[in-house]
Amino acid sequence: MSAASSQLWLPDSDLAAEEAAFAQRIRAFAHEKLAPHARAIDEQRLFRREMVTDLGKAGILGGPLPASIGGGNWTPMQLAIAHEELGAVCGNARGFCAVQTGLVTQCLHRFGNPQQQQRWLPGLMSGATIGCFALTEPEAGSDAASLRLRAERRGDRFVLHGQKHWITNGGVADVAIVYATIDPALLKQGITAFLVETNRPGLRREPMPGIELGHRGSDHAALTFDGVEVESSAILGEIGSGFTVAMGGLHAGRLSVAAGAVGIHRAALAATVEFTTQRQQFGKPLASFQMVQERLADMLTSLVQNRGLVHRCARRRQAGTETTADLAMAKLAATEAAAVACDQALQLHGARGYSSAHVPERLLRDIQALRIYEGSSLIQKTMLARALTGSAK
Ligand SMILES: Cc1cc2nc3c(=O)[nH]c(=O)nc-3n(C[C@H](O)[C@H](O)[C@H](O)COP(=O)(O)OP(=O)(O)OC[C@H]3O[C@@H](n4cnc5c(N)ncnc54)[C@H](O)[C@@H]3O)c2cc1C
Incomplete structure (x- = not known):
């Protein structure tokens, strides 16, 4: 797919002039710094450290944080626009940002004390530090509240025992936000978030077994905590507030996942338009056949629909009226539609x-993981049904 074609299907018309200019800036960055490596890092299963430095230098890692602490002061619309642009070019870069900024940096900014913020935020925003x-644990996925990683109090320290898996950046991170329970009998009220330096004795990090379906230029690790000691100053938020920290991060992050799916959808459509207008069979371009046209029309219609849902969430977040259901709907619809569009794109490219x-x-x-993490599609449906009926039980 050429750079020109991936720009073709960006109906910028619903963006304000400064939002469209912002989109152009991120798009130019993505085409210059990410596109040249996107295929190679996938084929070689390579986590590119330079990608992190480039994202930091471009101000993308600190984008959503306030200017007063060196961030870009992005609006929620700018966040959505940036993730659409990154998603259209490199799923690994977008996934990295979703974790580093969407989950780690934003949780630190929201729940961290001044010492924790001073220590970690500058490096996370510049890309010098990875988070x-x-x-997720082997026995606690969708049901995150059932996590079992144990934090035993010993004086003013805690000792961590247990396992995490499928942790993006887990093998390359300098710092981890680790969710542990101080007492499983307390259920959600026992869950506590800790900021753990990954060089602490007793922490073992291993690549996930097998080969991932997508996001192959990303790092996914299993972490084993075998008596890892942390000071009580490492607690992020309060003892027992860890579930709120985690859900706060995931709630905020769903907007960027949904926007990233729109980017993938857009890239699938752009590639298919380019291919079907050039490829000739039966003496004509594929795009001149009505059944092909029908598929292109469906891909475009659902792209614009889902982009609208994502932008609606962003505008509502800006206005302070965004709900869990808004985000669930946008994530569910955008990721599922993008998966359909990618499948159509593959079919229309033939062999x-x-x-x-x-x-x-x-x-x-790449799109498959977006239907699983930060709440699977079925979990988004349970959240929507709960919002509709009020019955979560
Ligand atoms: C590429 C990738 C990156 C990831 N990065 C991270 C990360 O950085 N940090 C992290 O902590 N985790 C990460 N994860 C893990 C991810 O968050 C979990 O995989 C996800 O929460 C689902 O958990 P699970 O895989 O254990 O599936 P399960 O919870 O076992 O679910 C299996 C299936 O059952 C369905 N299901 C479960 N409960 C219900 C229910 N109540 N009703 C209906 N259906 C249900 C699910 O929708 C799913 O289809 C990552 C995963 C992937 C694939």
Whole structure:
């Protein structure tokens, strides 16, 4: 897919002039710094440290944070725009930002004390430091409140025992937000967030077994805590507030995941328009056949629909009226629609779509994780049903 074609299907018309200019800036960055590596890091399963430095230098890692602490003061619309642009070009870069900024930095900014913020935020925003968000455990996925990683109090210290897995950046992070329970009998009220330096004795980090379907240029690790000691000053928020910290991060992060899905959808459509207008069969371009046109029309219609849902969330977040249901709907609809669009893109590329030499197969692999993490599609549906009926039980 050429740079020109991936810009073709950005209906910027619903953006204010300064938002459109912002989109152009992030798009130019993505095409200059990310696009040249996007295919290679996927094929080589390579986490590129330079990508982090570039994202930091471009002000993207600190984007949503206030200017008073060196951030970019982005509005929620700018956040959505940035993640759409990154998602359209490199799912690994977008996924990295979703964790580093969307989860780690924003949780630190929201719940950290001044000492914690001074210590970690500058490096996380510049890219000198990498963070990870360690919530999921082998026996606690969608049901995160059932986590078992134990934090035993010993004087003014805590000792951590247990396991996390599927932690993005887990193998390369300098600092981890680790969710642990001080007493499983307390259920959610026992969950506490700790800021843990990853070089602490007793912390073992291993790559996830197997080969991931997508996000192959990202780092996913299993973390084993075997008596890792942390001071009580490492608590992020309060003892027992960890579930609120985690859900606060995930709630905020869903906007960027939904926007990233719109970016993937857009890239799938752009590649398909380019391909079907050039490829000739039966003496004509593929795009001149009505059944192909129908698919292109469906892909465009659902792209614009889902982009609208994402922008609606962003505007509501700006106005302070965003609800859990708004985000659940946007994440659910945008990720599911993008998966359909990627599948169509692959089919319309024929055998070429089946190869990493063309972009649809990477998009189709990458989109799958967005339907799983930060609350799977079925979990978004349970949240929507609960909002509708009030019955969570
Ligand atoms: C690429 C990638 C990156 C990730 N990065 C991180 C990270 O950085 N940090 C982190 O903590 N975790 C991370 N995760 C883990 C992710 O958050 C979990 O995989 C996710 O929460 C789902 O948990 P699970 O895999 O254990 O599936 P399960 O919870 O076992 O669910 C399996 C299936 O059952 C369905 N299901 C579960 N409960 C219900 C229910 N009540 N009703 C209906 N259906 C249900 C789910 O929708 C799913 O389809 C990552 C995962 C991936 C794939």
